[in-house]
Amino acid sequence: MPATLQAKAPEPETLQEVTLVIENRLSELARVERWLAETVAAWSIPERAAFALDLVMNEAVTNVVNHAYRDTGVREIRILLRHTDDWVEIEVSDDGEAFDPFAVPVVAAPTDLEQASIGGRGIHLIKAFTDDRDYRRVAGRNHLRLRIETSDPSGDA
Amino acid sequence: MQLDSELLDDDILKITLHGRLDLEGTLAIDLKFTALTAVKHRAILVDMGAVSFLASIGIRTLLTSAKVASRRGGQLVLVNPQPMVRDVLDRSGVSSLIAVYPDLGTALEAVGAS
Numbered sequence: 001m002p003a004t005l006q007a008k009a010p011e012p013e014t015l016q017e018v019t020l021v022i023e024n025r026l027s028e029l030a031r032v033e034r035w036l037a038e039t040v041a042a043w044s045i046p047e048r049a050a051f052a053l054d055l056v057m058n059e060a061v062t063n064v065v066n067h068a069y070r071d072t073g074v075r076e077i078r079i080l081l082r083h084t085d086d087w088v089e090i091e092v093s094d095d096g097e098a099f100d101p102f103a104v105p106v107v108a109a110p111t112d113l114e115q116a117s118i119g120g121r122g123i124h125l126i127k128a129f130t131d132d133r134d135y136r137r138v139a140g141r142n143h144l145r146l147r148i149e150t151s152d153p154s155g156d157a
Numbered sequence: 158m159q160l161d162s163e164l165l166d167d168d169i170l171k172i173t174l175h176g177r178l179d180l181e182g183t184l185a186i187d188l189k190f191t192a193l194t195a196v197k198h199r200a201i202l203v204d205m206g207a208v209s210f211l212a213s214i215g216i217r218t219l220l221t222s223a224k225v226a227s228r229r230g231g232q233l234v235l236v237n238p239q240p241m242v243r244d245v246l247d248r249s250g251v252s253s254l255i256a257v258y259p260d261l262g263t264a265l266e267a268v269g270a271s
Binding site for chain 2: 026029030033047048051054055058059062109110111112113114116118119121122124125128129
């Protein structure tokens with residue numbers, strides 16, 4: 001590579017971002033899925049990353065709707081999607097009870113069908129299908145950020 | 158989400174699922190799936206080949222029915238999941254609780270069909 005190019009400052013990463021606001025009811029999930037499908041198609045997100053994003057979005061939004069609110073009032077949940085060339089990220093924020101999903105202790109999974117619990121796999125799936133994640137409580141809102149890498153770690157194109 | 162069922166020889170029930178096992182899809186088939194799998198059969202094969210998505214709500218339905226089948230002395234197995242659905246089954250630990258087979262022939266052999 002010529003020396004003039006090496007000396008040049010790196011190109012800033014292009015970051016694209018879109019937001020969807022939904023109400024705290026599970027029937028909103030179908031609308032979220034359609035929005036997500038349109039966005040990942042427009043951004044040409046690879047199929048495997050799009051699947052993981054779909055999965056963790058479903059689990060994260062379901063958790064918020066089912067567990068964040070003590071009352072039955074209508075509340076707003078904000079879902080933000082952003083991506084660069086290397087990753088795609090979802091951030092779900094809500095004004096419900098403070099809840100850090102990653103602070104929940106991990107229990108060893110039973111390998112016997114009779115002993116196995118039926119539910120409670122959502123947070124485990126979120127961890128298993130993301131490359132980076134964090135939870136923050138900011139100004140009375142929960143923020144759950146989940147990142148999935150889109151570049152193929154084995155490929156060198 | 159769509160569900161078809163067929164009773165094969167040797168008291169083996171084959172259930173074919175089509176579509177997404179997300180919240181909406183799971184709710185659409187849950188009642189029928191639970192009713193079908195509550196009847197005792199020697200084995201229940203669930204063909205997952207046309208299932209394009211699986212979330213924890215769908216896992217819940219599969220595990221509930223697998224437990225019921227097992228308690229009644231039968232077994233429920235999963236057949237031919239797509240690679241990414243297989244990944245969800247593996248990483249959620251479900252494939253260590255419910256047997257997963259790559260195709261119908263292998264599944265029939267494993268459940269001892271004649």
